[in-house]
Amino acid sequence: MMAPGDRDADPAAGGPGRHVPVLLSEVLDWLDPQPGEVVVDGTFGAGGYARAILARGARVVGIDRDPDAIAGGQGLVDKANGDLILVPGQFAALDAHVKASGFDGADGVVLDLGVSSMQLDEADRGFSFMRDGPLDMRMEQAGPSAADVVNELPVKDLIRVIGLLGEEKRATTVAHAIDRARQEKPFSRTLELANLIEKVLGRSPKKAQIHPATRTFQALRIYVNGELHQAAEALGAAERILKPGGRLVLVSFHSLEDRIVKRFFQDRTKTRGGGSRHMPEAEVPPATFELLTRKAVEAASDETESNPRARSAKLRAGRRTGAPARVLDIHAAGVPRLADFHGLGG
Structure with a gap:
């Protein structure tokens, strides 16, 4: 990923730092994969996160909507000796993909939102x-x-x-x-x-x-x-599939994505309903997540110098509680209402 606003580091431009996973150390710290756990890498890409998670002894369900990423990951599947399952599909349905892979739940979910460096670096894909x-x-x-x-x-x-x-x-x-x-x-x-x-x-x-x-x-x-719809739906899917104590780690690269993630965690970690002296405090459902990052985690200067794509990256993380998953309103989470377009649909 690359930071917007820089020719060497813009998500639409392409540039250096190919296939370097952003905030890898921080992702592993907050995801905390353990031997035998099931972790979902919902944006498999070139497999940077998946390799690191597998090295910690966890099993990985890797999901990617790009056929090139699935094809490119087959070598890692062969080396993983059954610990990596690659699924072609959208991460908005990651809960269904996990269940179809034979697991009842997940201990961790990581999502690297936005376009991948693989797609940016290939002129024929038309992203740059x-x-x-x-x-x-x-x-x-x-x-x-x-x-x-x-x-x-x-x-x-x-x-x-x-x-x-x-x-x-x-x-x-x-x-x-x-x-x-x-x-x-x-x-x-x-x-x-x-x-x-x-x-x-x-x-x-x-x-x-x-x-x-x-x-x-x-x-x-x-x-x-449909990236913003996908991102919001993926948050709901992660809420449904994560076991109590499971960790959700999200890396975003522009304000629209980060706003959705931030609003989701604000809503899902809320324990009080506000109220005032004129109105009683509103009742809120039990919190489904405990917030692990009080503010967004950003890349250190040494990473941004070596990998410009980390400059705009923001990481937020939460831990699943035992409360039941809720219905998600993607528009309340910050997804613009584009579905009423007269053209190709939104």
Whole structure:
């Protein structure tokens, strides 16, 4: 993963530090895998976390929606002597994947949210505006692509996608420029889109290292892959599958992801319902998690210097209580309401 706002370290750009697991030491500290335990690596990727967990003697259920990651992990499966099960699928259903793998519950769950370095570093996957490739961005390599979104989504919905998911202040300007350009020629390549956005927005002298297409590419990637929905649903799935005492560790890379994680833990660790002198304290359900990290854990300077992708990483962790899992409202957790779009769906 890479930190937004830096050409060498932006999630849409690609850059150095390939396949280096971010915050590995901190993940292991909070996950605390023990021999014989079952740990879910919901974002298997290149297997960095999984290798370290296996080395601690735990068994791993690795999940990834990217067929390339599943294929690339088969060598590690062979070496793990039955302690690693690789599952192709979405981590939003990690509880179902764990049960289908023959386990009733899990002792730990780790999720490294966002796009993987493997995907960023391959131009043909179309995630990066620093490398020319097809405007794709599909983690599962199926379904509507970023090109489909850019070329077909109504302009008012394109504004919402870029504004909400990319937090781009000039979303209207970008969307209308895209709309004018696509009427002459549909977009098919990453650099076609990146160059247009750079031409329209220009470069700020104060932020010369930040490519103007950064936020738009982030928005498209999140939208194409339903990343925020997936992240929120995965939190609910982890709550359902974790045994009492099980640890949930999450690493996020931008404010939208971190906001969802933070709100989830705030809600699930709450023991008091507020109230005032005019109204009685509201009753709240029993807390399903005990918060382990009072504030987000960030990478140390030595890691950020050697791996720029760690610069924006934030880790939060909680320990499962014995309280029953609750129904999750993903929109209350911070997922924008995009499902009412008139275009490709959200």
